[in-house]
Structure formats: C-alpha cells, structure tokens
Amino acid sequence: MKKYAIVGTGDRAAAFGKPMADAFPNEVEFVGVFDSNPLRAHTFAQEHGGVPVYTDFDTMLSQSGAELYVIATPDYTHHKYIIRTMEAGFDVVTEKPMTTDSDKCKAILEAEQRTGRQVTVAFNCRFMPYMAQLKTIIEEGTIGRILSIDFNWYLDTLHGAQYFRRWHRHMHQSGGLFVHKSTHHFDLVNWWLDDEPVQVGAMGTRQYFGASREQRGERCLTCSFKKSCEHYIDIQASRYLREFYYDNEKEDGYIRDKCVFGDDIDIYDTMSAQVQYKRGALLNYTLVAHSPYKNWSATFNGTGGRMEAGEYFRGPRAEEPMHHIQIYNRAGEVISRQSKKATGSHGGGDYRLQQMICTQAEDELRQRAGSKSGAMAMLIGVAANRSIAEGKNIRIQDLLD
Template identity: 55%
Template structure:
C-alpha cells in the first residue's frame, strides 16, 4: 500500500507535537513524512532530529519540488498561513492547516479563490470537534433534545498561566495573530457553528486591554534580562527549561524571535477582555465573552431551545471540576432534569488531538457528525473573530459574509 506523503511548514511547538512527532512515530506505517520547512534552522533541525532525520528546508518551493508531497501541513504564525496554503494548492497539493485558517477577510478570500481555481482542498484542524464531551453535546442537540436552538451564552476564561503566555510571544501582535478573537476564539466560534449547524450573519463586539500591556512601570523587554524577576509574578525562567533553552533561545540569532517577552510590553496591541453578540442565519443569538486573566481556566455554555435548555462546563481547576467525570445538564419545559455523566478522557486537549489525527491520517472513513472541517468552516469561524475586531475598531455592526463578496 502506497503511503501518503506529508511535509510540514512551520517548525513551532504546535507543529512539532501535533503533527511532526506523531507522523514519525505512531503513523509511520501509513504516512511518509518527507520534509520540514522553517527559516529558523535551529528549530527545524531540532524537530528533524526528534523525527529520525526528516530533511530540512529553508525554501518552501524547493521542498515542494523535491519531495512532491500529497499534503502540506501549515503550522506557521497565523498571518502567514495564506501564503503557504495558496502556494501548496497551486503546486498540486492538498493542505492541512492549523486553526485559524488565516487572520483577515482578504487572506480568507484569497484562500477560497485558490481552492476553487486549483481544485485542491483545505482541511482546518478544529480539535474541539473531537473532544468527546463536546461531541456528546453535538449528539444531544442533533437528536432534538432541546428543540430548535434560539439562544447560546458562552463564557470562556483563560488563567494567568495560559492566558499570559499569549502576551509573551508572537500572538501579542494583532498583525501576526488577529488577536485572541481570531487565534483563540476561532475554536469556540466553530464549536457553536457546528452545534447549531448554522452560519453567522452579523456581529457586534467590544473589547479592551486592561490587564496586560503597559499597565505597570516595573517592566522590562523580556524575562531573561528583566530587573524585576524577584517581584514579578509573571517571571518565566526560560533558561531553566531545557526545551525552551534549546528550541527558542538558541534560535534567536537566526530570526530574533523572543519567547519570553514581557507581558506588560508597550508593543502588545491585542485585547485581553472581549465580548460580542452574533446573529445566526436561522435567528439564534450567541452572547460570548473571553478574558485572559482569570484565576482559573475553563468554559461554560447554556443553550436554550424551543423544548428546553442544555448546560455544560469544563475547567482545569480541581476545586470547581473535581472528580473523574464531567456532566451535561438538560432541562425541559416540564421542569424535568436529565444529567449526562461522562468520564473524563486523558490525552492532549481532552483526548481530541489523537482522535483528530486518526481521522486525518486514516482518511476516507465515515464522518457522520461532520467533524472534519474544510475551508468554508474555517472561514465562518475566523470571520466571526475578524468581524468582531472590525466592530470594536469602528464601533458598528459588521455583516459577516458580505465581506467575502
């Protein structure tokens, strides 16, 4: 049986853990991992060594020409996704893109146009669609458990470990990531789009930066050279961690990428506090909020339909989400209450990463819940975030799909 050939562009930690190492190990019988492209030779060679010596390239076109892959996996910084996605399709390859598919309307339009022009396809890796807890919610909604959904309230909190990390690295630049409403919330918007089986119509949003950025005088350029390491609760000793030292610090001379930037830097221009309202095509309303400085990490959702409501939550705090199970609560109009009790699943992102890879790399299997997302699903999620950014900047309602015309 002929193996499917894959190459990876973007040798960051997500590309390394989610794709490179699994391709070289658990999926080596079905997949032929033939190339890694990254302008930073330290990171590219680090990943190559972990994967048994996969050839490294600094030139993307050369890699495509020499390896002739079936799929290009794109895990670069978000603002560069469109370049590699489009080049890959024009070279005759299908694409697997890390979320978000891209960062703004113009780049999204260019990807959709290239997909139509070339006949190749883009897969966007929304691992939330494979989380067993989130999948069970989808099943309950698809069965009509609460009738036609009219209202969704979703609250998402990032704690001061995970949340702060977005403000240390390239994600803190709106130009590179689209901000958290694109980079992070695209997961959450896709969940709601998938649960509702509907598409967004228009968006209102507001947001600000209140906790991170230049809110204190005692700050430096980065943790490594900061004068306030003894007093700052956000100090990260990048030299103490062998992986960060070898993967990031050793690579700095080649591209200047600093992994331990000060979370109070004046250069930060993304929001840390956001809220928005989305109107869907069939009338449902979504109220969504995200903050990046909560004492604990997790999410809560309430969906209300014509025949009842569904409530779910998941957090990483054992004081709130203790025990070995998670619960989904369903209430109907007769005041009856049903509880679905689910055992917690281990593994990266609640076991979803491994389940996503299984569907990706086995290929051709059944997909009754439409968990595999394509370019249009990628567009509908990122455009909620991009529209929210525009709404915040211009203080107006933004029509989502009108921007693609």
C-alpha cells in the same frame, strides 16, 4: 501510504510531527520539515526522528515527495503557504485560524476553487468527545431548536500570558485573541448549530496585560523585576524553550519571553461578542485571558428546554474524572448525563483529528472542517475586531464582498 511534510515548527507543529506518524504507522509517513528559521527546523527534525530539513519551501514542494502539507507557521503567514501548496498540486491541513483577515481568506478560497485541491482546518475542539457529545444531544432534538447560546471561556494567567509574550501580542500578526483563540470557540458554535453567522457586534479592552504597570522590562531574561513578577519565565531553565527558541534567537531575532506588560501590545485581554445566525439563533460570547483559574461554560436555550455544560482545566474541580451535562425540559424534569474524561492532548481531540486526516474515517458528525468552516469561524473574529474599532455591528457578507 500517504507522505506528509510540516511547514513551521512552533508549538502546534509538534502534534503533527513524529507523534502522528507513530500513531498511524500504516497510513502516513513524516518526510520533511521547513521553517523560516533553519536552526529551529534542525532542532525540530532531531526531536522528530531526523526527518529531512528543507531550507527553501519551494524545494520541499518539489523534492520531499509529500502529498499532504501541514501548515503550522504564525497565523499571518498561513495564506501564502496554503496557496503555494495548492498551486503545486497538493492538499493542505492548516492550523487554526485559517488566516487573519478577509482579503487573505478570499485569496485562499479562490485558490482552492482554482486548483481543485482541498484545505482542511485543524479544529481539534470538534473532535473532543465531550464537545461531540453536545453535538449529538443537539442533533437528537433533546432541547428542540436552539434559540441562543451563552458561551464563556476563561483562560488563567498561566495560559493567557503566553499570548502576550509571543508574536500573538500584535494584532497584525494574530488578529488578536478574537481570531487566534476564539476561532476554536466560534467554530464549535457554528458546528453545533449547523448554521452560518450573519452579523457580529463586540466590545474589547486591554486592562490586565499591556502597559498596565510601571515595573516591567523588555523580556523576562533581563528583567530587573523577575523576582517579584508572577508572570516570569526562565527561558534558559526549560530545555524546550532554550533549545528551540533561546539558542536560535541569533538566526531571526525572535524573542520568546517578551514582557507581558510591554508598550507594543495591541491585542485585547477581555472580550465579549454577540453573533446572530441565519436561522435566528443568538450567541453571547465572552473570553477572558487573566482568570485565576481556567474553565469554560456553555448554556444552550432551546424550544424544548435548556442544556448546561462546562469544564475545569485548572483550579477547583479540575481533577474530577467525569464530564457532566444537565438538561432541563419543559416538563420540569432534570436529565443528567455524564461521561469519563478523555485522555490525550486537547481533551483527546488531537488524536481523533489526526485519525480523521490519516485514515479517512467515517464522519457522521461532520467533524472534518474545510475552508468554508475555517472562513466562517475566523470571520466572526475579524468582524468582532472591526465592530470594536468602528462601534457598530458588522455583517459577515460585507467582509466577503
């Protein structure tokens, strides 16, 4: 039985806490947790079976008995925990993005090679059955060699606003949504194509969130406009937000309900990017963080035809029980495929990702993502941010040299 510990107690840590040990009781055991905020760590431990809390990370490395460490801290700190864990002789599972800039990325790759340990990046989107079905169709050659992909992801304001009220609102902490959020999507495309990006051009704006309205405050809790703001959240009414964050503010000063229209926000809320791949395929990508409803759509153009897919999470058609895929071949035929929507968090992806981690299940579709996959996905986002700043295309190799 493999023992694991968790570093960081944010939203994503909950998926790897007691739920993973409960799902795979014969394979893994949850043995410890560390967070820079010890009050939140204790709250997390109580929610997850009373596991031991470590107030010092190095002490956890030496005393917890864990063989595997799950890194779920804020993105800009991933690298230091990943590297220290490998140097202590242990393998690592890290939440996406693997890190937030090219220097930290190179440091992780060097440490992995130097220590001989292994980094796994938690790209749960690869494990969603719907996404895996698209991968299978592509590998079957149904639409031939992929020439281009148009991929659009629309976050509704319920989801999108979350990034603008938390630490993600600062580019130096999250890399912006091109790194923090889009890394999921860039990895899917890299995996679908089984190819590596060469260069990136991008544009980004911030027009909905940020300092776009005069009626704003410092945080929702004390805001004078809470009755009229559609993005107001009551941090004291939610047991989770109150116990994990509001009650623990006194320890580190972290405010979980900052105003989404704050002056200090410097990430984009509307983005588009073009990516060229080694074998010539092009990606046209869009991310919007302020849509009235939440969905995504993708069109695959190949030498043998065209494939269309997509999903509604909230809004029109969200309650449909089936996923749909439309394939148009060169003979003028239309082939429809459908599959029942998977249950579970992130479209069933979380459970299947953890199954791969815990049981070393067969990996026919190469869904398990290592450090190279983590690097290629996040570097597209890094290149996109630099392209916006410098007004030119950015080559991925230049970020690694």
